[in-house]
Amino acid sequence: MLKFIGIALVLFAGTMIGFVQAARYAARPKQIRHVLHALQRLETEISYGQTPLAQALDRIAGAVPPPISPLFKAIARALSNETARTGETVREIWEREIAGRWADTAMRAPEQEALLRLGSTLGASGREDQLKHIRLAMLQLQAEEATARDEQQRYEKLSRSLGALGAALIVILIV
């Protein structure tokens, strides 16, 4: 009896691991898409509204779903309040927040690198230059989105069944 409960637990855990892994594969392209939308809005805010960066990021945070929104929200808050106290630059805040909150997202290193590079120029140059940097970051993210979709198609189902099958293998070995 006890044996059966153990088998059921192992099978359940293995399947769940597979599902979580599959969900990450599915979430990555979706989140990259959200970031792309956010950058598109930022482009509009900078080119037409000439909104100050903190305000622009705050508005963007309201328009995209989590886990992207808390990221922008935190940067906007740090820019409008904390810099008065600490005297930090945009780049420092951007790097700190992205490094701290990256684990909450399903995105990988290439996306992070593109965003960090954008952060080092954001707010520090004229309008045309800003738009160029944002467009460059968007191009990079679009490329990453394509690979992420590719990986999703290839590995999403695979990892789901691999989890269940792996669990079954363990059960067979142990029994």
Added chain:
Amino acid sequence: MNPSLLTLFPAALRGVLDRLPGDAVQTLEEIRVRENRPLEIGYGSRSAFVRPDGSLTDDYRSAYAPGKEEVRALLERVTNHSLYAVEEELRRGYVTVPGGHRIGLAGRAVLDKGAVAHLRDIAGFNVRIARARVGFGAQVLPGLLDHGARTIRHTLIVSPPQQGKTTLIRDLARCISAGEWHHPRAIGWRGRKVGIVDERSEIAACERGVPTFDLGPRSDVLDACPKAEGIMMMVRSLSPEVIVVDEIGRPEDAAALNEAIHAGVRVLATAHASNIADIFARPVLSQLAADGVFGAYVLLSRNAGLVGHRIVSAEEAALEASGRGRMRAGAVPRDAPQDAPQAAPVTVKTRPMPAIRSPDVRARGDEERA
């Protein structure tokens, strides 16, 4: 030191400025930050360099020199982390920060079709501290009243830079809109509707449309609006009784002022000039003055740190301007002694210039001969 002003500066600079001696902080006028060069402050009509421990010195070698990173952080704070949003201000060479402080910028100009597009590589800052001095207007206003119309005469406030024009015009706007006329015969007059065209956000220091300085209950502010256009917008839609503008000097300003005056609005304006003769020497101002637009002139001058003023009526001004012989050429520094000794004349020995023959001439001559 004023905490809202201190928060502009990055941590290292703030540490130095926070330890400035109290009397310098009280009379602080400017803070000059230059990359890799000594930190300087102007206070009470004097200037001094600042050591890393906040004490003042005349020796610039021992002064604190802010580095590249600090200057970059300062620029970010000054532009609210959004350089792209202040391109128009960069083109004019200064930004105004919350509190009405104006920050002049020095850097490399970027040209577009021959005109300055904006500044880059900004490495010099002049933080000019704005102060609301309530009570300044009370001394001046009684001399500007037009008792028949129960308002003020058309007035031009004149002084060299840094003598408190903007401070005065701000307090005058407050007095007029609040109805504090400070004159025994003016008791019972109501305040007037005041329209302020604040092209450089200095008079009102608006933050999201709301003035941070007290401008009385009946003031409307057109923030960051070009003067000429703003005056017309005011007249058309905000029905002001008095229009306040800062630093007129361009032809279109004069045209707009004329429009406003003939629309029955009183005008209170400022201009850069060191004396009455200067007004008549500047093309646009002289035209306005010759047309008899202004009913009164206020001249500001500073002696031993105190701002003095003199009110001149239009007739006196015309008289004074006619005696142009006594006119000084250009303004003198404020800390210059009153009767500076004449500089010893430099004598340059003339010597015969060697004869130079242009090779071109001979070449052409050869050709002709050939």
